[in-house]
Amino acid sequence: MRFAFRFARACCPTLAGCVALLCTGMAPAPPLPAALPLPPPSAIAVLPVALSLDDDHETRWVPFTLTPGNQILFTALLNGRQVTAVLDTGVSVSVLARASADRARFPVTAGGHARAIGGTVDIGTTPLTSLAFGALQRRGGSITVTALPAMATGSAQAVDMLIGHDLLDAYALDIDFDLKRFRLLPSGRLPFQGESAPLSISRRLGVYVTSATIAGERLQPMIVDSGDGASITVSQASWQATRPLPETRTTTAIAFGLAGPIVSDLAVMPALDLGQLTARDVEVRIEPSGGFSQSVGVAGRIGTGLLQRYRVLLDPRAGRMVFGRASQSNMGAMRSTSGVLVRVESGRLNVIHLMRGGPAAAAGWHVGDLICAINGQMIPDNYAKEPIAHWSVDTPGKTVTLGMCDGATRQLTLRDFY
Secondary structure (H helix, E strand, O other), rough: OOOOOOEEEEEOOOOOOOOOOOOOOOOOOOOOOOOOOOOOOHHHOOOEEEEEEEEOOHHHHHEEEEEOOOOEEEEEOOOOOOEEEEOOOOOOOOOEEEEHHHHOOOEEEEEEEEEOOOOEEEEEEEEEOOEOOOOOEEEEEEEEEEEEOOHOOOOOOOOOOOOOOOHHOOOEEEEEEEOOOEEEEEEOOOOOOOOEEEEEEEEOOOOOOEEEEOOOOEEEEEEEHHHHOOOEEEOOOHHOOOOOOOOOOOOOEEEOOEEEEEEEEEEEEEEEEEEEEEEEEEEEEOOOOOOHHHHHHOOOOEHHHHHHOOOEEEEHHHHHEEOOOOOOOOOOOOOOOOOEEEEEOOOEEEEEOOOOOOOHHHHOOOOOOOOEEOOOOOOOOHHHHHHHHHHHHHHOOOOEEEEEEEEEEEEOOOOOOO
């Protein structure tokens, strides 16, 4: 058995909650997926399971919201208990949070270790009675257990579980980002028309994969990771293969994996091709040499930051993914003009990264600086969903007044820098 613990979300400029994803829902989507080889099958108890789709699947839409880290968050029923879940095609095995298992007093058997972004994590298993969401019903078997930190979604509260490839790949997954809902359909269904690209399941990694073309260079395999808040992440080797022009400006961004933080370079490319689809003005994160993509032998990952521009159908058994037009289809990358990436805390913003070459770094800001007000307005509890969160990606040349939590006031003039 193999895992694909993609876990790392990058922090976007204006963002709230960063961690393996973080973006306040706007902007340079944050980050990363990960795939990872796992311990030998003997380390994880795998019992027979019954998986089925109810007959009324066409109407069984599952409503969702996007986490601050740009992940698809919804409610499922696990062993009859309501749990929060992230729809995550970047993990080959569905995962239950250790804290959630402990609260429910589920027995957990140690299962070894798995490699994740930033290092390794301990894993275990617990018996599964039932799991249901939408028209999907699963009974029997067991589920993998590991720590799922709140930082992984950029939220104050950690999610209970990740729904991975093992529950999804027998079906067509229809994600309607405009109406914030998804459903599972029999493979082969085509509920809408759009531009298609190839999609399959990697036998080696057990995750959804495709290919992408940047600057004429075909990159493959690329993991298709609905649990990754970023747009595109590539390995250092893949980035060099695209022969980026000398004038291509880059900066840095941070992401948080299950095993720790990762700082990557970031650029915005004019176009990217996925089969018949050409996406314009796409944010690309470049992992450092030896990063996760390189370590598991993939060219990179495609995340929700790009997928959310479209209505998306993922159907690996039919060999395709389909991109239908949606309200954000013509929207390009949202660039930071402040160079500040933050995590939202109670009534304040905690600076977690200063983007290379940005105004904040040039002005001498530091990681750990705390912001309590923006242009005289205190930080609201629902900051990520309010217009105030737009300040860090606002118009170049605009000066923002920031009230620091130590009582000082700073002014920051926004500008383009990548």
